[in-house]
Amino acid sequence: MMIHERNDKIWDHMKADCSKCSGLCCTALFFSKTDGFPKDKAAGQPCTNLLNDYRCKIHSQLEKQKMKGCIGYDCFGAGQQVTQVIYQGQTWNDIPDRSTEIFAVFINVFKLYQIRYYLIEAASLISAQPLKESIQCLIEENIKMCHYSPESILSLDLEQYRQRSNHILKQVCKLLQQSLHSEDKKVPANFLGGNFKGRDMSGANLSSKLLIAANFEKCLFHGTIFLGADTRDTNFNNADLSEAVFLTQGQVNSAKGNRNTKLPCHLDYPSTWK
Ligand code: SF4
Structure with missing residues (x-):
């Protein structure tokens, strides 16, 4: 969808x-x-x-x-x-x-x-x-x-x-x-430095969440809301953020990722992502 x-x-x-x-x-x-x-x-x-x-x-x-x-x-x-x-x-x-x-x-x-x-x-x-x-x-x-x-x-x-x-x-x-039937989707109370590798985070509302240094390697973020989330050192290696919502260039620049990370088409790959 x-x-x-x-x-x-x-x-x-x-x-x-x-x-x-x-x-x-x-x-x-x-x-x-x-x-x-x-x-x-x-x-x-x-x-x-x-x-x-x-x-x-x-x-x-x-x-x-x-x-x-x-x-x-x-x-x-x-x-x-x-x-x-x-x-x-x-x-x-x-x-x-x-x-x-x-x-x-x-x-x-x-x-x-x-x-x-x-x-x-x-x-x-x-x-x-x-x-x-x-x-x-x-x-x-x-x-x-x-x-x-x-x-x-x-x-x-x-x-x-x-x-x-x-x-x-x-x-x-x-x-x-x-529209995603995700109103009741539970998200962890604390993401700081946590390991969520491979999880399907689709439809989750991560607004204002502290995602600092969390590991989201290979995660799927279809319709995931990032409004005001703190993504400093968050690991998005090989993650799919192509349909993430309210993700900004500043959040991407602050996070870790690589060339296999999929980004929304209006955002640029930071030069630090190899
Ligand atoms: S180090 Fe460079 S980018 Fe950072 S505030 Fe100073 S002039 Fe600006």
């Missing part, structure tokens, strides 16, 4: 293109060494490895240097929207007196892109067709907001938009599980 409608075009604009950004994630965000970044850094300070042309000095060594935070981060394309569209190519370096504003706009646009990513996938789910119109309205509202002026973006009531989107996404998950 197919879970998604196939339409690659819907994912346009949802992939990060660092060449069109100005290192916003490496500058705007707070990060810490314990989370797999080079060192503790305050929000708004450029990482010491960020070059003048906004490339990363150690990009080819991120894996070797165990920069898991850097490898795992994905902005869903928010960085290029802020740099190229909202600020029309002007960067925080070009207009330093507006850098604080640019970083705050990036954080809001990132939140909107993250929600849009889930809504786009929701709209592609065959089981969610009864909600398609409401989902589409939320997507269109989202796109409009991401084209507002910086001042308007900073005064958005994002919490209210997030709540409306979450309400729909919950209904989407329910419809999906109903």
Whole structure:
């Protein structure tokens, strides 16, 4: 049974293109060494490895240097929207007196892109067709907001938009599980570091679960919901994630896998997966 409608075009604009950004994630965000970044850094300070042309000095060594935070981060394309569209190519370096504003706009646009990513996938789910119109309205509202002026973006009531989107996404998950007759599917209380090799995880709702370092080698994830699951060091070697739901590039980048792992068609194989 197919879970998604196939339409690659819907994912346009949802992939990060660092060449069109100005290192916003490496500058705007707070990060810490314990989370797999080079060192503790305050929000708004450029990482010491960020070059003048906004490339990363150690990009080819991120894996070797165990920069898991850097490898795992994905902005869903928010960085290029802020740099190229909202600020029309002007960067925080070009207009330093507006850098604080640019970083705050990036954080809001990132939140909107993250929600849009889930809504786009929701709209592609065959089981969610009864909600398609409401989902589409939320997507269109989202796109409009991401084209507002910086001042308007900073005064958005994002919490209210997030709540409306979450309400729909919950209904989407329910419809999906109903279509797979998996509403009552039991999942282990604790996945941390556990061994689930070869299990059929189809239809399970793993939303917000801590899957850190769990072994899912050769598992099947047909219609499995990954909304907000923590997949750091999760082993997906030889697993079939091709019809996984709400799986993000960041979750994939944070996990372990190989070239035999099957991924949804809109996600890329991390360079660390051999
Ligand atoms: S090490 Fe590279 S990728 Fe990581 S935050 Fe610094 S500049 Fe960005």
